[in-house]
Amino acid sequence: xxxxxxxxxxNAADAVLAQGLQCPTSIANLSMEQExxxxxxxxxxxxVTGDIEGRIVxxxxxxxxxxxxxxxxxxxLPESDELVRETVCELANLVIxxxxxxxxxxxxxxxxxxxxxxxxxxxxxxxxDTEALVMCFETCVxxxxxxxxxxxNACRQLERAAAVGHQEI
Amino acid sequence: MEQFAPMxxxxxxxxxxxxxxxxxVFARKNLARMIETFGGQVAGEAGDGxxxxxxxxxxxxxxxxxxxxxxxxxxxxxxxxxxxxHPEARIVMVSSxxxxxxxxxxxxxxxxxxxxxPVKPEVLYEVIKYVMGxxxxxxxAATAGN
Numbered sequence: 001x002x003x004x005x006x007x008x009x010x011n012a013a014d015a016v017l018a019q020g021l022q023c024p025t026s027i028a029n030l031s032m033e034q035e036x037x038x039x040x041x042x043x044x045x046x047x048v049t050g051d052i053e054g055r056i057v058x059x060x061x062x063x064x065x066x067x068x069x070x071x072x073x074x075x076x077l078p079e080s081d082e083l084v085r086e087t088v089c090e091l092a093n094l095v096i097x098x099x100x101x102x103x104x105x106x107x108x109x110x111x112x113x114x115x116x117x118x119x120x121x122x123x124x125x126x127x128x129d130t131e132a133l134v135m136c137f138e139t140c141v142x143x144x145x146x147x148x149x150x151x152x153n154a155c156r157q158l159e160r161a162a163a164v165g166h167q168e169i
Numbered sequence: 170m171e172q173f174a175p176m177x178x179x180x181x182x183x184x185x186x187x188x189x190x191x192x193x194v195f196a197r198k199n200l201a202r203m204i205e206t207f208g209g210q211v212a213g214e215a216g217d218g219x220x221x222x223x224x225x226x227x228x229x230x231x232x233x234x235x236x237x238x239x240x241x242x243x244x245x246x247x248x249x250x251x252x253x254x255h256p257e258a259r260i261v262m263v264s265s266x267x268x269x270x271x272x273x274x275x276x277x278x279x280x281x282x283x284x285x286x287p288v289k290p291e292v293l294y295e296v297i298k299y300v301m302g303x304x305x306x307x308x309x310a311a312t313a314g315n
């Protein structure tokens with residue numbers, strides 16, 4: 001997986017968490033995995049399709065999710081399953097939306113699908129061309145895990161470039 | 170959360186009424202809290218574009234805050250359909266996906282403005298003041314946050 005694809009996600013997660021939580025964040029752990037994804041807490045999964053294809057998972061334990069939600073809301077919120085699910089999905093939306101914005105400005109075109117809760121213990125196994133990058137962000141309210149498995153769909157970008165060229169002739 | 174000079178409708182001095190459209194309950198609640206600090210009133214909520222259209226017709230809000238990535242019908246398509254039927258509709262897109270292509274598409278299809286998530290209250294307040302124009306008045310000539 002190219003760093004060009006990964007860096008926007010790191011930057012977006014860092015910016016969204018730092019702004020929403022009003023505290024600095026740091027990457028505690030970063031590794032590449034080809035093993036099947038193993039859920040750590042409550043996870044939201046977002047698929048992207050287009051010039052870049054794959055999935056991104058955001059994963060945090062329920063207690064951290066409540067603290068994140070409270071920080072984002074500006075006041076303490078009572079713990080509930082719904083709040084936890086909503087927080088994880090919205091956090092995924094924010095991080096991925098901001099990363100996608102940056103990638104699109106670099107010329108990549110794709111579609112982001114609405115987040116879905118990832119309820120099973122394991123996720124799809126990564127393959128050689130979609131090796132997953134796993135990151136742990138340490139924040140003042142707990143750890144947030146990001147699991148990114150993307151691949152550059154070069155054929156689609158070439159097809160689009162050819163189509164544009166054809167129109168211009 | 171900081172307070173803003175309450176924004177009212179010029180025609181009757183009533184609070185500005187909002188329709189909040191987002192598939193995330195969490196995002197809707199956060200926006201509703203901001204609207205409260207603006208002195209506004211949440212007239213209704215919707216979780217997808219199809220419901221947004223029916224709720225717009227039923228509630229006739231002053232402002233629609235509309236997410237883009239939603240199930241069933243995305244925000245830009247819903248905005249276009251609302252504006253086709255109600256050219257006076259004031260729709261502000263609120264999305265984390267803020268690349269230029271998306272913003273241009275939203276504006277071309279009838280949205281009045283675009284705010285990127287995570288939403289900063291002071292930015293949203295200024296956008297709403299701008300979009301309301303002469304149809305809205307802030308209680309004092311105060312700046313956001315005063």
